[in-house]
Amino acid sequence: MPIHEKSLIREEDLETHENMVIDGVDVSGHWSTFIKTRVVSDYNETLEEEIATLPGGEYVHRCWQCGSCTNSCTVNEVNPDFNPRYWIYLIRMGMESELLRDKDIIWQCVSCNKCTYACPRDVFPEGVMKATAHWLERKGHTPKSPSTHFDEVFTEQVVKTGKIEESRTMRRFFARTKQKLLQDWMIEMVKRMISGLPVGMLTRMGLATLVAPRTSDWSKASAAMQEYIDEQHEKQEQALSLAELVETAKNDVAA
Ligand code: SF4
Ligand code: SF4
Numbered sequence: 001m002p003i004h005e006k007s008l009i010r011e012e013d014l015e016t017h018e019n020m021v022i023d024g025v026d027v028s029g030h031w032s033t034f035i036k037t038r039v040v041s042d043y044n045e046t047l048e049e050e051i052a053t054l055p056g057g058e059y060v061h062r063c064w065q066c067g068s069c070t071n072s073c074t075v076n077e078v079n080p081d082f083n084p085r086y087w088i089y090l091i092r093m094g095m096e097s098e099l100l101r102d103k104d105i106i107w108q109c110v111s112c113n114k115c116t117y118a119c120p121r122d123v124f125p126e127g128v129m130k131a132t133a134h135w136l137e138r139k140g141h142t143p144k145s146p147s148t149h150f151d152e153v154f155t156e157q158v159v160k161t162g163k164i165e166e167s168r169t170m171r172r173f174f175a176r177t178k179q180k181l182l183q184d185w186m187i188e189m190v191k192r193m194i195s196g197l198p199v200g201m202l203t204r205m206g207l208a209t210l211v212a213p214r215t216s217d218w219s220k221a222s223a224a225m226q227e228y229i230d231e232q233h234e235k236q237e238q239a240l241s242l243a244e245l246v247e248t249a250k251n252d253v254a255a
Contacts, residue, residue: 005083005086007080007081007083008083008086009035013035013036013038014033014034014035014036015033015034015035015036016029016030016032016033016034017029017032020032040095040098042096042097043093043094043095043096044094044095044096045094046094046239046242047091047094047095047096047099048060048061048091048092048094049239049242050135050239050240050242051091051128051131051132051135052131052239053235053236053239053240054130054131054134054135054138054236055127055130055131055134056124056126056127056128056129056130056131057127057128057130057131057132057135058124058127059121059122059123059124059127059128060088060091060092060123060128060131061092062121062122062123063085063088063089063092063121063123064120064121065085065088065089066085066120066121067085068115068118068119068120069084069085069088069115069118069119069123069125070083070084070085070086070115071118072114072115072117072118073114073115074110074112074114075108075109075110079105079108081102081105082105082108082109083102084109084115084125084128084129085125087099087102087106087128087129087132088123088125088128091128091132099132100141103136103141103142104142106129106132106133106136107133107136107142107145107147109126109129109130109133111126111130112126113126133145134148135240138236138240139240146173146177149173149176149177150169150173152176153169153172153173153176154169155229156172157169157172158225159222159225159226159229160214160222161212161213161214161215161218162214162215162218162221162222163212163213163214163215165208165209165212165213167205167209168208168209168212170186
């Protein structure tokens, strides 16, 4: 049974009658406010499964709608429209079009994990928020976020070299997100970082930026990691195509 929070009632769904008398009682204006009835028919029957296939969404089915995640949420405190409990409800019900109405704020989760500690059912709502944000990107509902670009650049470097070389990661991240590398805050941060570092270490850091050293005998580990990534990606792609398959099957039956 869903929880009906006042913040979830949208202005456009309310109806007020200027002049209304019921059983001799004048309930005009504010006293005759009703929530309009509506019919939802565009369910995505595989939505829960699609989210559950993405990392973090695995336990979405456990939710019993207690609301502890939303109650404890850092972002909900400043923006009542940010409502993990409600989105998990929509996912479980397959109400995709309703979920898409909030597509531009779901990414705002700051990963503080307060919800994770508050959840009595080990749903890991923080993971569900991440999975939902990735789902929105993979389905083309939102553009790729800077954090997804960063994850990709980071992963590519680990798989290829077995090492993390920060300045290379940052340069690639800035290039992918079409940002200028020499931004004022960046220049200031680098200045503070390198001031006082021994010359030997600075030289090694500079060389590492140029030659991208690899961990020795890394090729087998790299191949195994890539194989696992490809396997997971294929599994996710199959799950994300489920909705289209179901829709096609429905149309075939109806024809
Ligand atoms: S991890 Fe995200 S959803 Fe959970 S409490 Fe923090 S901001 Fe809210
Ligand atoms: S705290 Fe857990 S069980 Fe309760 S609504 Fe949030 S995700 Fe569901």
